[in-house]
Amino acid sequence: RMAKPGLSAAVLLLLLGFLSVSSVKADTLLSAPLNVTIRELEVNSAVVTWEILEGDPVIGFAITQQKKDVRMLRFIQEVNTTTRSCALWDLDEDTEYIVHVQSISMGGSSPPSQPVLFRTPKESEKMASKSPDEVTMEEFGQAAQLRAGELIIIVVVLIMWAGVIALFCRQYDIIKDNEPNNNKDKAKNSSECSTPEHPQGGLLRTNV
Numbered sequence: 001r002m003a004k005p006g007l008s009a010a011v012l013l014l015l016l017g018f019l020s021v022s023s024v025k026a027d028t029l030l031s032a033p034l035n036v037t038i039r040e041l042e043v044n045s046a047v048v049t050w051e052i053l054e055g056d057p058v059i060g061f062a063i064t065q066q067k068k069d070v071r072m073l074r075f076i077q078e079v080n081t082t083t084r085s086c087a088l089w090d091l092d093e094d095t096e097y098i099v100h101v102q103s104i105s106m107g108g109s110s111p112p113s114q115p116v117l118f119r120t121p122k123e124s125e126k127m128a129s130k131s132p133d134e135v136t137m138e139e140f141g142q143a144a145q146l147r148a149g150e151l152i153i154i155v156v157v158l159i160m161w162a163g164v165i166a167l168f169c170r171q172y173d174i175i176k177d178n179e180p181n182n183n184k185d186k187a188k189n190s191s192e193c194s195t196p197e198h199p200q201g202g203l204l205r206t207n208v
Contacts, residue, residue, distance in 0.1 A: 030056050030110030033101040038118040039085075043093045043126050049085040050101045050113065060104040061086065064112065068096035079104055094122045 033050035040047040052058050060079030063086055066072070076086060091097065096119045100112035 029107075030058065030103045030105050032111045033061070033103055033113045036099065036101050036113045036116045038099070038116060041118065041120065043120055043123050044089070044091050046088045046091060046097075046118065046120070047085055048088060048099055048101065048116070051084060052103055056103060056110075057105045057107075058082075058103045059106060062102040062104055062109060063088075064100040064102075066098045067092075068098055068117065077104070091120050093120050095120050 031053045033052055036048065036050045038046050038048055048063065050061075060077065060081055061083075063076040065074040065076065065088060076088075078086070088097075088099070096117060099116045099118070102112050103110040
């Protein structure tokens with residue numbers, strides 16, 4: 001028995017539609033993000049970074065953040081961006097988190113990336129592990145102010161010492177200049193106070 005022409009045409013249209021949909025899905029299928037990494041890990045924050053395959057029509061990303069052994073999730077999504085990193089905030093110290101990243105295109109989302117597990121440090125551990133050479137801008141500014149204050153104090157002390165030395169040298173020169181005059185005055189006074197000799201070789205005596 002021959003198939004009806006109308007039925008054959010309907011089956012052909014359905015087949016063409018299925019092939020076209022499959023082709024669109026194949027064109028828009030995204031790969032999961034690669035090399036998902038946690039950077040700049042702090043007590044209450046972190047930065048997650050990732051890479052995508054070249055040629056994927058990515059227009060955004062979606063991140064799922066979850067505490068380990070806790071069902072509550074945080075979902076972060078952003079579109080119309082080419083960034084490959086995202087800041088995670090309001091984290092609890094000394095807590096384990098699991099992060100997945102997905103790419104977003106006009107046709108939908110990619111499969112989630114491999115899960116990344118990380119743990120935030122304790123406040124005390126972070127302070128203890130801070131390198132002595134690691135100085136924040138605020139600490140640098142405070143250190144610069146302290147150095148400037150110390151420098152001013154040193155300059156003032158040097159100026160005061162210079163003034164004292166100059167005053168001492170001036171007083172010393174005045175005393176040194178007055179010494180010859182004092183010696184002359186002493187010699188003159190001693191000569192005037194000495195008893196004159198009598199012309200005839202005797203001392204003057206007063207007759208009582």
